[in-house]
Amino acid sequence: MDVVIWSRIQFAMTAAYHWLFVPLTLGLALVMAVMETLYVVKKDEFWKKAAQFWMKLFAINFAVGIATGIILEFEFGTNWSNYSWFVGDMFGAPLAIEGILAFFMEATFFAVMFFGWKKVSPRFHLASTWLTGIGATISAYWILVANGWMQNPVGTTFNPDTVRSEMASAAAFWEVVTNPVAVSKFCHSVTSGWVTGGIFVVGVSAWYLLKNRHLEFARKSMLVGAIVGLVGSGAVMLSGDSSGVHAAEFQPMKLAAAEGLMDGGNGAAFTIVPGIQVPHMLSLLATHDWNGFVPGINDILKGYTDKDGNWVPSVAEKMKRGRTALDALEVYRKTDDPMVKELARTTYLEPNVQYMGYGHLEKPEDVVPPVAVVFWAFRFMIGLGMLIALVLLLALIAIWKDKLGSWKWLLWAAIVCIPLAYLTGQCGWIVAEVGRQPWTIQGLLPVNVAISSLSAGAVKTTFFVFLAVFALFLVIEIRILLRAIRKGPEVELFEA
Amino acid sequence: MASIGRIFTFFRTLYRDGFRNMTWGWPLVGLILLKLFILFAILRVFFFKPAMRGLTPEEKSERVGAALTTKHKPDTLNLLTE
Numbered sequence: 050m051d052v053v054i055w056s057r058i059q060f061a062m063t064a065a066y067h068w069l070f071v072p073l074t075l076g077l078a079l080v081m082a083v084m085e086t087l088y089v090v091k092k093d094e095f096w097k098k099a100a101q102f103w104m105k106l107f108a109i110n111f112a113v114g115i116a117t118g119i120i121l122e123f124e125f126g127t128n129w130s131n132y133s134w135f136v137g138d139m140f141g142a143p144l145a146i147e148g149i150l151a152f153f154m155e156a157t158f159f160a161v162m163f164f165g166w167k168k169v170s171p172r173f174h175l176a177s178t179w180l181t182g183i184g185a186t187i188s189a190y191w192i193l194v195a196n197g198w199m200q201n202p203v204g205t206t207f208n209p210d211t212v213r214s215e216m217a218s219a220a221a222f223w224e225v226v227t228n229p230v231a232v233s234k235f236c237h238s239v240t241s242g243w244v245t246g247g248i249f250v251v252g253v254s255a256w257y258l259l260k261n262r263h264l265e266f267a268r269k270s271m272l273v274g275a276i277v278g279l280v281g282s283g284a285v286m287l288s289g290d291s292s293g294v295h296a297a298e299f300q301p302m303k304l305a306a307a308e309g310l311m312d313g314g315n316g317a318a319f320t321i322v323p324g325i326q327v328p329h330m331l332s333l334l335a336t337h338d339w340n341g342f343v344p345g346i347n348d349i350l351k352g353y354t355d356k357d358g359n360w361v362p363s364v365a366e367k368m369k370r371g372r373t374a375l376d377a378l379e380v381y382r383k384t385d386d387p388m389v390k391e392l393a394r395t396t397y398l399e400p401n402v403q404y405m406g407y408g409h410l411e412k413p414e415d416v417v418p419p420v421a422v423v424f425w426a427f428r429f430m431i432g433l434g435m436l437i438a439l440v441l442l443l444a445l446i447a448i449w450k451d452k453l454g455s456w457k458w459l460l461w462a463a464i465v466c467i468p469l470a471y472l473t474g475q476c477g478w479i480v481a482e483v484g485r486q487p488w489t490i491q492g493l494l495p496v497n498v499a500i501s502s503l504s505a506g507a508v509k510t511t512f513f514v515f516l517a518v519f520a521l522f523l524v525i526e527i528r529i530l531l532r533a534i535r536k537g538p539e540v541e542l543f544e545a
Numbered sequence: 546m547a548s549i550g551r552i553f554t555f556f557r558t559l560y561r562d563g564f565r566n567m568t569w570g571w572p573l574v575g576l577i578l579l580k581l582f583i584l585f586a587i588l589r590v591f592f593f594k595p596a597m598r599g600l601t602p603e604e605k606s607e608r609v610g611a612a613l614t615t616k617h618k619p620d621t622l623n624l625l626t627e
Contacts, residue, residue, distance in 0.1 A: 105569075112573035116584055123584075123593035130596035134609045160556065163570075164563025168555075211602070212610040379614040405613075498612060501596035511592045518583060525576065533569075 053497050055508040056128040059515065061482070063120050065475055066519050070114025072474050075189065075239055076246015077107040078182030080277050082175075084270075089175045099270055100178070101166075102538035103250065108163065109533060113526035118192075120515070128508060132489050132499035138215045139205050139225065140195050147191035154184030189242075190235050197231025199490050200481075201299040204228070207402050207493075209381045209394060214493070230295050234481070236288035240281045241434075241477065245470045247278020248437050251444050252467040253534055255460035258453055266538050268448060275444040282438035290334065296484075297335035297343060300491060303484035304335060305346045306420045307427040313345035313353075322428065346420070350413050364413035367492075371408030374401035406493045415495075418486040426479035433473040437466050 050058075081103045088096035122144070125133045133140070161169060161177035169177070198205075204224030205214040216222050225231075251274040257267035296304040305313065308320055308331055316339065319330030332341040336356055344353045344361075352363035362370075377397030381390055410416065440462050447453045453460070485491060489499040567574070597605050 108570065108573060112577050113580075115577055116580060119584060120588070123589060126595035126597075127593045128596075131609050131612050134597065134605050157556070160559055160563065164559050168559055168562075209610075210606070212606045212613065375614055378610070382610050382614070503596070511588075514588070514592060518588075522576075522580065529572065529576075 050505065052503050052505040052508055053500050055505050055512060056124075056500055056503070057496060059128065059508055059512045060121070060124055062512070062519070063117070063124060063515065064482075065478065066523075067114070067117040067121065068474055068478060069471060069523070070110055070117060071189065072238075072242035072245035072470075073110045073249060074107065074114060074185050075182070075242030076244070076249065076277065076281070077103055077110065078178075078185055078246070079243055080246050080250050080273055081107060082179045082182050083273055083277065085175050085178050087273075089171050095265075095269070098538060099266060102266075103270070104162065104178075105533055106253075106530060109526065109529050111159075113522055113529075128501055128503060129489070129499050130501040132494060134213065135494055135499070136199075136214055136490065138213050139198055139202075142216070142222070143191040143194040143225075147188050150191070151184065151188040154180060154187075158184060186239055189239055190231075193235040193238060194226055194228065194231045197228045197234050198225055199488075200234075200485060201228055201230040201295070202490050202493055207398075207405070209378055209398060214490075229291075230299060233288055233291040233295050237285060237292050237477070240284035240288060241474055243281025244278050244285060244434070244437060244441075245474060247274045247276075247281055247441060248463065248466045248470045250274025251278060251441060252463045252465075255444075255463035256534070257537070259457065259460050259464075263537050268453060271444055271453070272448050275441045275448070278441040279438065279445065282434070282441060285434060293334050294337065300485060301344050302346065302349050302416055302418065303423070303480075305344060305349060306418045306423040306484055307480055308343075309420055309424040310343065310345040311347055313343045313348045315342050316340045317343040346417055349416070364407065364410075364416050367404040367407040368410050368413065370401040371404040371406060371410070373408075374398050374405040375408040377401070378405075403492060406488060406490070406495050406498075409495050409498050410487070415487055418484050423480055423484045426476040426483070430473055430476035430480060433469050433476070437470055437473065440466050 081100045084096050084100035084103065087093065088100060158177040158180040161174065162181050165174055165177065202214065204221040205216055206221075207213075208215050216225060251271050254267040254271035254274060257263045258271075293304065296307075304310075308317075309323070310317065310320075310331070315332065316329045317331040317335075318326035318328045319334065320326050329339050331343055333339055335341065335343050338356070342354075342356050344355075349361075350364050352366065353361055355361050374397065377393040380393040381398060384390055384393070407416075440459070443456075443459050444463060447456050447459055487495045487497070489496050564574075597608065600608065
């Protein structure tokens, strides 16, 4: 395997590892904030103890997850230095805001949340708990603004002098911040975190019920977890619909790969699994039109007319225009003649710059991502997501009908759904990130150009170092987490 | 200024008393410190040196510009000879 593959594997592993901690942080933050709100509103000590227990698990998850995102930034600088320079202006701003915001919100409200039970009023403490969760959520937004820009690079212009994508104005920054892909990605990711947090609480509560321990705590926690998880599931479906529409608009190849759709058309069917299709459903989901046109892989390769009647060039044509842009960039950078420079920029580079990345491709088929991986990851994501939503709904019904004692199978299902929720989230990211290959930045920069001049051996070494370190920390976290769960909610917490 | 001083004192006391009274949280603090040490004192120093460290912005532009224009296959249109 070459350096590009090793660097991609390393980045994928680091991102997947980071995403083990983020969803539970987002989900548990909401659960404990709801519980503490119940404590403040009802003045019931039970909810305080319940909130404190889930805060303890939140803290363990947070402690192991902290700084795992920083490793991604190391990799940007070492493995993906061309990319880092190319996007510096655009990528740096959201990440800097995220870093500063996360630091200040976490350093203040997180501390009040854990150390301040006897130092501040209940309402101030409640505000701190909510703000800890809100701070984590806002942090996620800035990360996804950066990621969303890579999927749909809006608001920036390529500067041939600096070889960077730059934001020219405050309006451009606003365009980046409100990028529809970033917004739907944010909603989808955060609400999937609520589902993870919800099923985690339901699953742990189910374990207490099976063990006949902490019964009141488990039943009430399960109720809150199931409601948070179900609200999250509904929001995940809505934001998933929006993500599908945006994929159809901005990354049709990703959608075609996720559907394994070779030849598209009007009234396209949605494939549940190979051989079982729902007529017109893909058109409805992708275009919100029963007979809307959805391009397949071959249509995208050959060129097609989109739903608005505009001609989308073939990949071969985009490659030709991309090479023209790169030729022009080369001329622009080599010549000292101002007139030639201006001609290269205005006549050849700027009209073709949106296809610049295509100039690096060797053949049109290079734009097709690994279809089988994306296709099945998409199906696992949807299937497991629906299974989890069903278990959450059944948990609510069981609480309502007082069947928790007799529906043991449901309690086991809830426990099994905890790892499945993580698998669902990872599948979602596989669809999003493998589905956009070969691009680091859609249409502008393919992975083989984004890479630094490194040897595969160097990346391989760090990959295995990371693997060992990550595995060690993961084992430690799971052990601490399980020990805390076994101990149960009666433990006094941070009583300062 | 007085209110800023009060806020500073509040957080100083909060952290001080919080850490003093911490029980099961210590292993987590140890874990965080160990991880930060591995990240910044080992991985960052020995394995993750920024590829363009020490270059000026102009040199970075030059390097990335060269990577963009030399990794592609030139098209039949060659502006240099036109």
